[in-house]
Amino acid sequence: MSAADPVAVTGLGVLSPGGAGVDALWRACAEGDVAFRTVAHFDASRTGAHRVGLVPEEATEPGAPPPGHPQRLPYLVHRAVADAVADAGTRGGEGAGGGGTRTVLVLGTTDGGGFPSGAAWRAWHEGRGPAGASWTPYAPPGPEWPVVRVGNASAAGATALGVGADLLRAGIADRAVVCGADTVTETAFHGLASLRTLSPGGCRPFAARRSGIRISECAAAVVLERRARAPLVRLRGWGGSNAASQAARPDVEGIASAVRRALADAGTAPEEIEYVNAHAAGTRHGDVAELGALHEVLGARLPRVPVVSSKAALGHCQGAAGTVEAIVTVLTLLRGRVLPTLGLADRDPRWAHLDLGGAPPSHPPRTALTLSCGLGGSNVAVVFDRAT
Structure with missing residues (x-):
């Protein structure tokens, strides 16, 4: 291998x-x-x-x-x-x-x-x-x-x-x-x-x-x-960065760097990403930085890629957030349904043009990205795709 x-x-x-x-x-x-x-x-x-x-x-x-x-x-x-x-x-x-x-x-x-x-x-x-x-x-x-x-x-x-x-x-x-x-x-x-x-x-x-x-x-x-006869999905690659200008506030550059490293490790082009499970904890600055980073990497495609947060439903699961949200990502690939980001009755108007989940996708996503950010500037991205 x-x-x-x-x-x-x-x-x-x-x-x-x-x-x-x-x-x-x-x-x-x-x-x-x-x-x-x-x-x-x-x-x-x-x-x-x-x-x-x-x-x-x-x-x-x-x-x-x-x-x-x-x-x-x-x-x-x-x-x-x-x-x-x-x-x-x-x-x-x-x-x-x-x-x-x-x-x-x-x-x-x-x-x-x-x-x-x-x-x-x-x-x-x-x-x-x-x-x-x-x-x-x-x-x-x-x-x-x-x-x-x-x-x-x-x-x-x-x-x-x-x-x-x-x-x-x-x-x-x-x-x-x-x-x-x-x-x-x-x-x-x-x-x-x-x-x-x-x-x-x-x-x-x-x-x-x-x-x-x-x-x-x-x-x-x-x-x-390492291998299996009937896997659920595949973990294609991952990447991380430790970069922030303030310990409790992620930066666009740090998150974008983690995403680019994950895509490179996975051998996956940005245009292949069809779903993102975002860290998106609902902090004033964190959500802005994360969507800014996704725009840096995905460019004009971003409005067509569902970007969903599970934290509105589950709360912030701390050190478990990255794994439980990876499981939601795996289930999205397996079930072919994109769940909504809950609680968006007062969506920030800056993101009115984005797909924040819930709408039926034009086709079931094949390749997905999940993001996690932590205090101190930790940023991690993981890429999954359907096995068949």
């Missing part, structure tokens, strides 16, 4: 604010039926934004660690990974053979304490934990897998996809199980509140009155393999 070869996407698993599984995710993004809740596991009374997106209780097993529990993150990771691996087992990739397959778990997260390393994974699997902690041993699949942890702010999940693809292309592994995961923690919540990033109105991408984000928890897993 050469460094330029696409890799097969063979399995998907997700627990999102919309529920468990890809159908619940798709329904949430199509209909916006996520019940955002007031934070109850820490004190958020001194902030103007109190609501967050949580995986619904009915989507977890009885006795599962609740929000705020130290094992909430490992539990969500396990569930998403187990579902993705089971899904991949139906497609006859190299991973379907089990024992002889070199598998690596690539974990993208902003959480530096809840799940820091392979040692934590094994300790959790064996039922060991800090003194006095309630340590529920939800056994993960493949506890012998090496774990690569990727931390890249809100672009962590997308970066993890690129790292997983590179491990396969280099022949280091046969299968990469990529999982983006984050919970709603007091540290992250108040950190974002101190930056004045949180909005009481939630994520309103591309809206005239957009004013910030609402954070959510999520675990989203994607199985990548």
Whole structure:
């Protein structure tokens, strides 16, 4: 397998604010039926934004660690990974053979304490934990897998996809199980509140009155393999940049650079892109920079390419945003339907000429791009295409 070869996407698993599984995710993004809740596991009374997106209780097993529990993150990771691996087992990739397959778990997260390393994974699997902690041993699949942890702010999940693809292309592994995961923690919540990033109105991408984000928890897993008999889609390439003039504000040049590198890695021309799942969190400056970057790369074609944000439906899933939005992109290619960007009753008039999703496409998109941006100038783009 050469460094330029696409890799097969063979399995998907997700627990999102919309529920468990890809159908619940798709329904949430199509209909916006996520019940955002007031934070109850820490004190958020001194902030103007109190609501967050949580995986619904009915989507977890009885006795599962609740929000705020130290094992909430490992539990969500396990569930998403187990579902993705089971899904991949139906497609006859190299991973379907089990024992002889070199598998690596690539974990993208902003959480530096809840799940820091392979040692934590094994300790959790064996039922060991800090003194006095309630340590529920939800056994993960493949506890012998090496774990690569990727931390890249809100672009962590997308970066993890690129790292997983590179491990396969280099022949280091046969299968990469990529999982983006984050919970709603007091540290992250108040950190974002101190930056004045949180909005009481939630994520309103591309809206005239957009004013910030609402954070959510999520675990989203994607199985990548060197080859498979019946892949879902292919990950063709990825690219990133670390460029911004202000730590909390992406720049056109930095985002455009990531997109161009992804297209070059994928061997894909800009005119082949037929769908974009944008980072588009609904911040005043971020949406402007992202659409400016897409105009730089796609040029006059941009008004004819659907550009959709999933964050209006799901909230901002933090380090999991890149993987859960990649799954929405994969489902768009598989199902041939472009979902809308929700909440556009007051669309910013600057973008009245753009296709922000919801209209039936002239033909099902074949090649798609997903974008993620993070604090500190992290920008990541990933290119997918239909396998057949």
